[in-house]
Structures are given as C-alpha cells and as structure tokens.
Amino acid sequence: MRPIELTRLLHSGKTDSFFVNPDHILSFVVGWNGLGSYLTLSAGDTYLVSETPEQIIGRLADHRSTMRAEEHDGIVTYR
Numbered sequence: 292m293r294p295i296e297l298t299r300l301l302h303s304g305k306t307d308s309f310f311v312n313p314d315h316i317l318s319f320v321v322g323w324n325g326l327g328s329y330l331t332l333s334a335g336d337t338y339l340v341s342e343t344p345e346q347i348i349g350r351l352a353d354h355r356s357t358m359r360a361e362e363h364d365g366i367v368t369y370r
Contacts, residue, residue, distance in 0.1 A: 295350045298341040300327060306341060319347050 294310035301307055315333045319340075322328050327341045342350070 297330065297338075297347070297350075300339045300341055313351055316351075319344055 294312050296308055296310055299307045299309055311330070311332065317331045317333055319328045319330045321344055322339055325343075327339055328344050328347060329337055330340050330347070331337045340347075
C-alpha cells in the first residue's frame with residue numbers, strides 16, 4: 292500500500308513528518324487532553340501524532356479512493 296504522511300509530536304515539543312504504511316497501523320485513539328492521537332503500529336511502537344482520529348480516517352479514506360476495489364465471496368479488498 293502507498294504510505295500516508297503523519298506528523299509525530301516529539302518530547303522536545305518539535306514535530307517530525309514520517310510516512311506510515313496503512314497495513315502496519317493497528318490502532319489509533321484520541322491523545323491526552325484531545326491533543327492529536329496515539330498511533331500503534333504492528334512493530335509494537337506507539338507514537339503521538341498531531342492528527343486527530345478523524346484526520347487519520349480521512350487520510351486512510353483518501354488513500355483507499357485511489358485504490359482498486361476487488362470483491363471475492365462478498366469480501367471487498369483494496370489493491
């Protein structure tokens with residue numbers, strides 16, 4: 292899958308853009324005090340990112356809209 296760009300919030304207060312393969316995203320939840328989101332990846336790492344869960348969902352939806360959907364036995368997959 293094509294990676295999506297997110298912005299990681301570092302402990303120093305600085306930000307760092309990075310790219311994530313959507314296949315490696317296990318979960319994301321609202322950050323502390325509504326600040327961004329905590330993003331958990333399949334490698335076991337958790338990051339605080341500046342994007343809200345709604346923004347992450349939007350980027351994933353934008354990503355899927357550029358993909359080709361295939362249906363097999365009632366199950367839709369995207370390539």
